[in-house]
Amino acid sequence: MYIGVDLGGTKIKIGMVDEEGQIVSSGLIDTDPSHDDKVIMKDMTVEIERLIKQEGMQLQDIKSIGIGVPGLVDYQKGSIIYCTNLSWYNVEAVNYLKEHFKIPVYIENDATVAAYAESLFGSTKEAKDSVFLTIGTGIGGGIIINKQIIRGAHGAGSEIGHTVIGENFYDCNCGRNGCFETLASATAMIKYALHKMNTNAEVSSLQRAYIEKGQLEAKDIFDHAAMGDALSIETVDRTAKYLAIGIANIYNILDPEIIAIGGGVSKAGDSFFDLVRSKVKKMTLVDSDNIKYGEIVRAELGNDAGIIGAAFLSKQA
Numbered sequence: 001m002y003i004g005v006d007l008g009g010t011k012i013k014i015g016m017v018d019e020e021g022q023i024v025s026s027g028l029i030d031t032d033p034s035h036d037d038k039v040i041m042k043d044m045t046v047e048i049e050r051l052i053k054q055e056g057m058q059l060q061d062i063k064s065i066g067i068g069v070p071g072l073v074d075y076q077k078g079s080i081i082y083c084t085n086l087s088w089y090n091v092e093a094v095n096y097l098k099e100h101f102k103i104p105v106y107i108e109n110d111a112t113v114a115a116y117a118e119s120l121f122g123s124t125k126e127a128k129d130s131v132f133l134t135i136g137t138g139i140g141g142g143i144i145i146n147k148q149i150i151r152g153a154h155g156a157g158s159e160i161g162h163t164v165i166g167e168n169f170y171d172c173n174c175g176r177n178g179c180f181e182t183l184a185s186a187t188a189m190i191k192y193a194l195h196k197m198n199t200n201a202e203v204s205s206l207q208r209a210y211i212e213k214g215q216l217e218a219k220d221i222f223d224h225a226a227m228g229d230a231l232s233i234e235t236v237d238r239t240a241k242y243l244a245i246g247i248a249n250i251y252n253i254l255d256p257e258i259i260a261i262g263g264g265v266s267k268a269g270d271s272f273f274d275l276v277r278s279k280v281k282k283m284t285l286v287d288s289d290n291i292k293y294g295e296i297v298r299a300e301l302g303n304d305a306g307i308i309g310a311a312f313l314s315k316q317a
């Protein structure tokens with residue numbers, strides 16, 4: 001058995017995973033950001049011990065623990081360099097758990113962990129070379145080449161969401177303008193739709209829905225586009241265009257066998273996937289009618305990918 005930890009902004013999900021990648025039991029703990037990191041790490045150890053006991057197991061039945069972090073990690077030192085959601089900086093998470101449990105502990109970026117899970121048990125398992133994009137509030141990326149995680153020389157690689165792909169009307173949190181995630185994430189869609197509402201004289205059905213609800217989600221934009229609302233259609237088309245530019249860049253650099261898309265935007269209908277595929281096809285250099293090239297699919301493991309990929313990090317060590 002393996003333990004996988006998915007560190008989130010408001011919750012930490014912990015799962016016990018078997019050799020086949022099945023989560024046999026799981027638990028949740030709250031991550032109150034006002035708590036000291038040591039308090040949250042302690043809560044983590046208590047929950048892991050509870051799971052082991054609940055399954056009638058002993059510590060020696062657990063081969064390793066892995067942690068997926070929404071932020072930058074030093075996988076060699078085993079520390080979290082920063083995790084903005086939790087306001088954690090330079091937290092020695094691996095050492096803490098190693099000292100407590102006396103078993104191997106590994107750490108990795110959460111999008112990379114999800115990419116690894118998809119490549120072991122999900123949408124990209126048939127491929128040696130794959131890229132995973134999680135598209136929600138931002139865009140996270142994970143690169144698997146020859147079934148190995150690609151982190152780069154400083155562990156800071158595969159930040160696909162911060163590659164600049166155009167010009168935008170607002171800046172990215174990273175301080176630059178035109179990052180992939182500010183042009184093709186769910187947040188990007190919402191910001192663009194609201195921006196257009198402020199500049200368009202015409203009132204769209206999306207705008208009426210926004211006034212009624214007091215907020216907007218990417219799903220509303222997809223729904224209103226399907227109903228024929230011009231502003232929504234324009235927003236979806238713009239998102240597909242930039243998503244295609246970002247994906248074509250990935251193909252031009254890495255030529256992976258397959259790209260899997262997860263996160264909230266992956267719940268968009270097949271028509272959105274078809275739109276992105278057709279745009280990517282026009283942007284890539286190889287004629288994809290003749291060879292299998294440019295395959296873009298939905299990720300399969302959903303929210304479980306974080307736990308499963310983290311659990312199996314020992315296989316990458």
Ligand SMILES: [Zn+2]
Nearest residue numbers: 162172174179
């Ligand atoms: Zn950025």
